[in-house]
Amino acid sequence: MNKEHLNMALSSINASRTRSFMTMFGVIISVSSVITIVGLGHGLRNQVSEQITKLGSNLIIVQPGKPNSSSAVSLQSLQSVASSPEGIITEQDLSAVAKTADINLLSPIATITGLPSFEEKTMTNTVIVGASESLPEIVDKKVKYGSFFSKEDLAKYYAVIGRGVAEELFNENIPIGKSFKIRNVEFIVQGVFEETPVTPLSPSVNFNNSIVIPYAKAKEISAGSMQISQILVTTKSADVTEKVSKTIQSTILKNHGGQEDFSVLRQEETLAISDGVFSQLTIFIGGVALISLIVGGIGIMNIMFATVSERTREIGIRKAIGATNKQIIDQFIIEAVTLSATGGIVGIILSLMIIIAIRSTTSLEPAIVLPVIGASFLVSVGVGIVSGILPAIKAARKDPIDSLRGI
């Protein structure tokens, strides 16, 4: 019986192809946008998580701002250079952290403002970072040409620049040995970082546009305006990370007079924060897409109502040869479900194509999230059932005599 209805539904959908396609359009668009957008969100989260994970499980980040406060959960906090108004990390904290036991490497990250200039040219969109000699090792960043400054070079006016700076400021790939000015102080280019693939919402500094100089020199040229935006610490092994992070926490807490205006984050905590942000985003976008699915369902309902009036005679014939009201209802619901489910499947295929297209043309890596695909298919089937019920009841209630007359 149901197979019969399915065949009927398919043939009547096939008979009015253009209209069926237009009907399905709403469902197709909403299903494909749900899957694509959720996929994009998941892809971003994966990319961000990957970057955080890459930093290693023995990394500890100390940054200003209360843990779990609004700024900590916002997207901004993922960008480690963002300054936080809620508190500052002082140099006193830095030296206290440096004295903690079981620490392997340590580097402050301090950003200062300044317009680097070379010959007549100045560059505006750069980040000038003061750091220690261990920075490349801590953030797993390689210097492609030249070298990073060593411990002995910390007192020298050396700079390691990003790829973008080299190209824009110096107009060449390897401007090693060239000197340029920041705040009228001359620095010599010591090395050029390898190119970093640009990823959106990147949690770390965009190294392509940054100039890294020794921490002491940054402090010197900034004339006291410098702020430490982060202290990056690696421990000797992953086992002691938790213990070290607690020690650092209590040390700085003592320095700050018991006021917790800073946060000490380990890898998993950073991951939790970014996950929280992305799941909030996903829920929000999912809700919007759900509304569009409902609108698509209303479209199907509309068409089904029109179909019922159009097929009055057919309903009459079916009743005359013995169809019960329930069988008529079944037929129309199955037709609506076939429409919406086909729309769902087409939407899924479309979204997969969009995802593949995005993956191959941009640096974004949207994920194919199977539960979301399954759920959006089920929801579109559900929308079909709900939007088919009213027209089906209307069809079943038709008086067979009037129907046969074709009224």
Add this chain to the structure above:
Amino acid sequence: MSVIKIEDVSKLFGFGDAATVALDEVSVTIEKGEFLAIMGPSGSGKTTLMNMIGLLDRPTYGKFMLDEKDVSKMRVNKRAKLRRDNIGFIFQSFHMLPKLSVLENVALPLAYKGVGQTKRLKRASAVLEQVGLSDREYFYPHQLSGGQLQRAAIARALVNSPSIIIADEPTGNLDTESTRVVMELLSEIHSMGNTILMVTHNPILTRYASRIIYMRDGGIVYDEASDVGQLPGRVERALQAVRTSREEDRIAGVSDYLKAMPQKKSPKRTTTKSKKRHSAKRRTKS
């Protein structure tokens, strides 16, 4: 045993002052195996009576017994099942579903009964052979001629082996030759023991019937049994008596033989309008 027993059945359409009486206290008993021809002018209530017997409609008043069961108060779904199993419909305009092949159309009643696909297509194929359409099984309705369509419709009516076949002007849209073929098919079905109710405007076709009912203004005015192959006496006399036809009657669409038929109760012609109003009043009072 009477297959159909109708007692004082009335059918009103509309409400209050706007009500029209389509059937006015009709009583008729139809035995198993009868071939009943129903005649009468348009608006005489033939189709309403057929729809009632075919369980598509309910009487407003009165009692309708089908196989000695009262079905006038039966619920919609039960009626649908009864209709599916006991009654086969044949319509003037065939009423085949255009998107299904002839075979699928014929098999449709079985589908509603829940018969499996292979089984029902087999059965439909057998019935199509019976009506001489084996070579048209996979054609679509628009590819068939009127006569072939009506034969396919007869096959659809027969596929459930119903006890009653209701044919509402089955030859109304057919040429003479197709009419002959269809009528012979119905006659054959009749000879196999089925009860057939046929509405017709063509008095010649009453030759195939074993009984003729003549209706006018919602009532039965004349009821006569005749041998199959013979024209009922009244029809024959009417056909012979009136040879000429007046122009205005032709324009009004009234056949002469219909005028020659006896009137209900009073031999004087009352206008349809006043009659209906009269009946409606009586009905609303009671």
